[in-house]
Amino acid sequence: MAKEKEYLEDIAAIRSIMERSSQFISLSGMAGVMAGIYALVGSFAAYKIIYSSDHVLYDDIRQYYLSPGVVQLIGIAAFVLLASIVTAFLLSKRKAKRDGRKFPDAIAIRLALNFLIPLVTGGLFVGIMVLKGNFSVIAPATLIFYGLALVQASKYTFKDVKVLGMAEISIGLLAAWLHGYALWFWAVGFGLLHIVYGIFMYLKYEK
């Protein structure tokens, strides 16, 4: 029947529109891998700075003293964050262009907003805690809030992002439990997990 083919086409069109209109699928696995590499390089550099410093850098921050070491640490953190965001943006743009999609479209903006609300909250929270002299909260809180942001964002993109978010939350809680290994948990959460996740996504969706 000629009609039957038409119905099948209708169904295919419906499914495709539902997916395209509610999910941002231009997220590239490579962005995850790159973010992981930046984080690992950043963690290594931070490790060098902290342990080669002749005094405890936390004391500088506690006295609101921006010593060269402290400035370097802040610089590294800012660089890792910015580089990750810019890379994700550029790679998404490239992928969208290749698939003939507009970028950023309405769904990308919705995704970004939902991602940013928990993330900015976490950033402000950690900033306030640091100013109050509480440093032990940095690693667990950044990991937990980042994980919550991912879980929230996963509603608007690949469902696999939720798994990554849950993993980040777990590592964050573990970091809260086991004190003194902040940088290691950080390197695992932001570095290793991103690389594993990125490769997984690349193989699953882009190969």
Added chain:
Amino acid sequence: MKQYLEDLNKAFENRLRIGIMSALVVNESLDFNALKDLLGATDGNLASHLKALEKVGYVEFQKSFVGRKPNTSYTATSIGKTAFDQHLIALEKLINRNK
């Protein structure tokens, strides 16, 4: 067979209308330009089909301003969602029937 065909909703005979409903049932609301980008339709074509869906009460719209630009966002009504669901079920039955 005939009875199944009657279940197909005439309001959804057009591919663009099906597209509009598909997008609106999975999104709270979408504005005109988002629909246009998504469906790759022309302004006139999209507007006329939105109007048709609005007439049967399947879609409603809300006008607002984004900065100085007027913005119209469209939502599927609960009647529209039910009707679209039934249309999908009818389509499915037809396909399974002919297998």
